[in-house]
Amino acid sequence: MPAAPVSGRTLKQQVFECVRAAGTIPRVDVARQLAISPGSVTALTAELIEAGLLRESDAPRREGDASRGRPPVALGIRPEAGFAVGIKLSDHAHSAVILDFAGNRIGQASVRSDALQHDFDKLIAAAEAVLYDALRPSGLTLSDIRVVGLCLPGFVDHESGMVPWSPLIRERDLPLRAIFQDRIGRPVTIDNDANMVTLAELWFGAGRGLSDFASVTIEHGVGMGLVLNHRLYRGARGLGTELGHTKVQLDGALCRCGQRGCLEAYVADYALVREASTALNWGNRGLTDPHVLLESLYDHAKAGNEAARAIFHRAGRYLALGLANIVNVFDPSLILLSGERLRYDYLYAEEVLTEMSNLTLQTGRPPPKIEIHAWGDLLWAQGAAALALEQATNVAVGADAASAA
Amino acid sequence: MPAAPVSGRTLKQQVFECVRAAGTIPRVDVARQLAISPGSVTALTAELIEAGLLRESDAPRREGDASRGRPPVALGIRPEAGFAVGIKLSDHAHSAVILDFAGNRIGQASVRSDALQHDFDKLIAAAEAVLYDALRPSGLTLSDIRVVGLCLPGFVDHESGMVPWSPLIRERDLPLRAIFQDRIGRPVTIDNDANMVTLAELWFGAGRGLSDFASVTIEHGVGMGLVLNHRLYRGARGLGTELGHTKVQLDGALCRCGQRGCLEAYVADYALVREASTALNWGNRGLTDPHVLLESLYDHAKAGNEAARAIFHRAGRYLALGLANIVNVFDPSLILLSGERLRYDYLYAEEVLTEMSNLTLQTGRPPPKIEIHAWGDLLWAQGAAALALEQATNVAVGADAASAA
Numbered sequence: 008m009p010a011a012p013v014s015g016r017t018l019k020q021q022v023f024e025c026v027r028a029a030g031t032i033p034r035v036d037v038a039r040q041l042a043i044s045p046g047s048v049t050a051l052t053a054e055l056i057e058a059g060l061l062r063e064s065d066a067p068r069r070e071g072d073a074s075r076g077r078p079p080v081a082l083g084i085r086p087e088a089g090f091a092v093g094i095k096l097s098d099h100a101h102s103a104v105i106l107d108f109a110g111n112r113i114g115q116a117s118v119r120s121d122a123l124q125h126d127f128d129k130l131i132a133a134a135e136a137v138l139y140d141a142l143r144p145s146g147l148t149l150s151d152i153r154v155v156g157l158c159l160p161g162f163v164d165h166e167s168g169m170v171p172w173s174p175l176i177r178e179r180d181l182p183l184r185a186i187f188q189d190r191i192g193r194p195v196t197i198d199n200d201a202n203m204v205t206l207a208e209l210w211f212g213a214g215r216g217l218s219d220f221a222s223v224t225i226e227h228g229v230g231m232g233l234v235l236n237h238r239l240y241r242g243a244r245g246l247g248t249e250l251g252h253t254k255v256q257l258d259g260a261l262c263r264c265g266q267r268g269c270l271e272a273y274v275a276d277y278a279l280v281r282e283a284s285t286a287l288n289w290g291n292r293g294l295t296d297p298h299v300l301l302e303s304l305y306d307h308a309k310a311g312n313e314a315a316r317a318i319f320h321r322a323g324r325y326l327a328l329g330l331a332n333i334v335n336v337f338d339p340s341l342i343l344l345s346g347e348r349l350r351y352d353y354l355y356a357e358e359v360l361t362e363m364s365n366l367t368l369q370t371g372r373p374p375p376k377i378e379i380h381a382w383g384d385l386l387w388a389q390g391a392a393a394l395a396l397e398q399a400t401n402v403a404v405g406a407d408a409a410s411a412a
Numbered sequence: 413m414p415a416a417p418v419s420g421r422t423l424k425q426q427v428f429e430c431v432r433a434a435g436t437i438p439r440v441d442v443a444r445q446l447a448i449s450p451g452s453v454t455a456l457t458a459e460l461i462e463a464g465l466l467r468e469s470d471a472p473r474r475e476g477d478a479s480r481g482r483p484p485v486a487l488g489i490r491p492e493a494g495f496a497v498g499i500k501l502s503d504h505a506h507s508a509v510i511l512d513f514a515g516n517r518i519g520q521a522s523v524r525s526d527a528l529q530h531d532f533d534k535l536i537a538a539a540e541a542v543l544y545d546a547l548r549p550s551g552l553t554l555s556d557i558r559v560v561g562l563c564l565p566g567f568v569d570h571e572s573g574m575v576p577w578s579p580l581i582r583e584r585d586l587p588l589r590a591i592f593q594d595r596i597g598r599p600v601t602i603d604n605d606a607n608m609v610t611l612a613e614l615w616f617g618a619g620r621g622l623s624d625f626a627s628v629t630i631e632h633g634v635g636m637g638l639v640l641n642h643r644l645y646r647g648a649r650g651l652g653t654e655l656g657h658t659k660v661q662l663d664g665a666l667c668r669c670g671q672r673g674c675l676e677a678y679v680a681d682y683a684l685v686r687e688a689s690t691a692l693n694w695g696n697r698g699l700t701d702p703h704v705l706l707e708s709l710y711d712h713a714k715a716g717n718e719a720a721r722a723i724f725h726r727a728g729r730y731l732a733l734g735l736a737n738i739v740n741v742f743d744p745s746l747i748l749l750s751g752e753r754l755r756y757d758y759l760y761a762e763e764v765l766t767e768m769s770n771l772t773l774q775t776g777r778p779p780p781k782i783e784i785h786a787w788g789d790l791l792w793a794q795g796a797a798a799l800a801l802e803q804a805t806n807v808a809v810g811a812d813a814a815s816a817a
Contacts, residue, residue: 162773162775171775172775179776180776218648219647219648231741235640235645235648236640236641240640242624242742242743242744243623243624243625243742243743244743244745244777244780245743246743247742248742249741250740252773253741254660254733254736254737254740255659255662256661257660257661257730257733264773264774265774266771268733268771324662325662328659328662331658331659332658332737335654335655335658335659336636336647336653336654336741337647337648337653338646338647338648338650338651338653339647339648339649340648365671366659366671368657368669369669369670370567370576370577371584372649372651375649
């Protein structure tokens with residue numbers, strides 16, 4: 008018989024999260040949602056109020072409730088109970104977002120970057136700088152921040168705080184969490200960037216209330232975050248869901264990871280750029296900024312250059328194949344596409360979606376919904392802040408012997 | 413904020429499953445494992461004993477416990493509290509297994525089949541026949557069986573009881589559960605066969621105690637079952653994890669599902685058979701039994717026929733790619749390979765495992781363990797029986813207002 012899975016959350020944590028999810032909620036509704044006794048709720052919320060994490064407020068009257076008298080009492084989070092910061096590092100910009108304890112965004116900052124220069128000291132300095140940029144207008148200081156969440160592309164081991172590989176960092180197996188923690192003197196948590204935009208969708212976006220969805224990101228590379236049963240799935244060993252490196256062609260195009268046939272090697276901008284100089288006949292004009300080359304390729308395709316169109320067409324078809332494989336394996340109800348490169352509309356052209364549908368198992372049901380979310384980087388940073396807030400909450404609410412599995 | 417996931421299991425169910433997983437267990441250990449009070453355990457087990465589902469027995473003495481006196485009392489399942497049958501239908505054999513309420517196998521039967529004849533009435537009659545074959549020696553009658561679990565290859569919707577498509581059935585969208593239930597007059601539950609061998613691994617096999625693993629099956633087609641967080645994952649919409657129909661080649665080989673480039677179209681026996689007549693120069697000898705053709709191809713490959721070897725070599729490489737993609741997305745700690753076709757050892761030759769490793773993201777950690785489980789069909793049927801037993805248990809133990817989320 009299988010070992011019974013244990014939820015790992017104490018009842019007190021569940022009560023707290025129930026209140027945060029609701030915003031404002033009467034005790035009796037907390038008891039009903041968690042299927043526990045009103046007495047337990049009263050006892051646990053008393054501890055949470057005592058600890059300065061919850062407060063009482065007037066509950067909004069239910070519709071049709073014409074009674075005068077004293078309005079019913081509800082529970083809410085004390086927003087000033089603590090703050091968390093999230094930072095997104097990328098090849099084109101670094102961004103930071105501050106959340107209060109109730110999850111409201113109360114500060115933000117962004118700076119342009121060219122992190123592909125691979126200078127690690129500059130990268131860390133830039134991360135610190137954007138953190139202070141976000142703090143300054145809010146009137147908070149670093150000591151007000153309970154946890155800082157940091158996300159970046161590549162293979163990031165959230166549990167151990169190590170970065171086995173990132174396109175932004177030349178070194179392999181870097182203990183990034185420890186390094187940044189030492190530098191700023193506050194607790195740090197790190198994760199892959201695609202996971203964080205997925206967490207943001209789960210907490211604040213289209214994923215609220217969905218049990219299972221996939222979020223595919225197209226930036227310098229191709230990433231994915233998966234939510235299974237309302238929780239971010241990081242793979243069984245913590246480095247999972249590397250959609251960009253699933254193989255779509257045996258012995259195919261060379262990927263920057265060193266292997267051949269990865270989805271990224273057909274869809275990412277570097278994959279387009281390396282064919283661009285051929286298509287544009289730029290071979291003898293020497294090296295050009297890849298962003299300039301890509302923009303030019305895109306303009307030529309729009310203007311009818313067949314070679315340029317063929318490059319985007321192939322990239323779109325491989326993206327369709329990659330998305331179809333996600334559907335064939337996970338059968339999610341929703342796939343979100345986001346990331347900086349979605350301003351290239353060939354990535355979600357009607358023909359790409361049709362091809363995806365044609366490569367998906369025909370079971371008689373409609374294919375999953377695809378939504379394009381051209382959020383800026385701030386949503387990614389907000390996801391990293393949510394991760395940090397979750398960690399801060401676990402520490403603040405604490406473990407509790409009365410945990411129910 | 414995300415909605416808090418609810419476990420959906422009552423405390424009473426958790427207590428019951430805890431006892432079944434342990435075999436024999438003192439009340440105090442149940443309380444410790446579930447982190448609930450000994451008083452709650454006493455109250456809940458009293459109800460379960462009253463209902464005839466649990467019984468008290470002597471607990472095995474702990475090592476070093478030299479006390480004489482009365483041995484401590486433990487809890488166990490009453491095996492005779494109810495029985496469940498599981499049936500596996502396939503292209504080469506039909507099998508059935510009977511489990512008692514404690515999960516012990518107490519009966520079994522197998523008959524050869526050629527279910528690809530696509531005669532649905534014969535298929536249903538054969539399912540009923542193998543069920544009676546298993547019952548007869550056990551001394552049980554159909555009325556002793558609480559639930560019958562039925563599994564088969566193809567797209568099977570466990571929730572609705574519908575079969576959108578199966579290679580064993582010509583009709584599409586067949587309400588198989590209702591049909592078989594009407595025929596035998598007992599509750600029936602249905603599922604995909606690869607899911608059931610995976611459930612068997614989770615309950616009885618290598619998956620016990622693993623939170624996340626993948627089980628890949630190679631029979632007439634290629635299937636997969638996924639266990640995530642100790643539970644079988646059926647995809648968000650109930651038809652998930654169709655590894656055999658993930659695309660490994662854009663515009664590739666034609667699959668029997670009608671699409672091109674599916675993994676199955678390179679690895680399944682029909683994929684090999686359709687190239688075999690070319691390799692063996694049998695084109696002008698007319699149609700042959702595909703099993704005979706495949707066996708002959710295999711013998712030729714072993715004897716050094718280069719064309720025959722090339723067919724198996726390519727199939728092995730595509731299987732490696734399919735497995736590598738599972739690792740790249742799920743990062744499981746273990747992949748189990750099972751199914752009738754594993755007697756063709758090219759499918760797990762050293763070069764296939766090496767290729768898989770080469771196609772897997774290099775993160776500095778060892779690739780996941782691969783185990784070959786050349787179980788017979790009975791284990792698959794036992795998985796279907798476990799599914800049936802789970803349903804019987806849910807009904808018997810029942811819902812309970814004191815459920816803890």
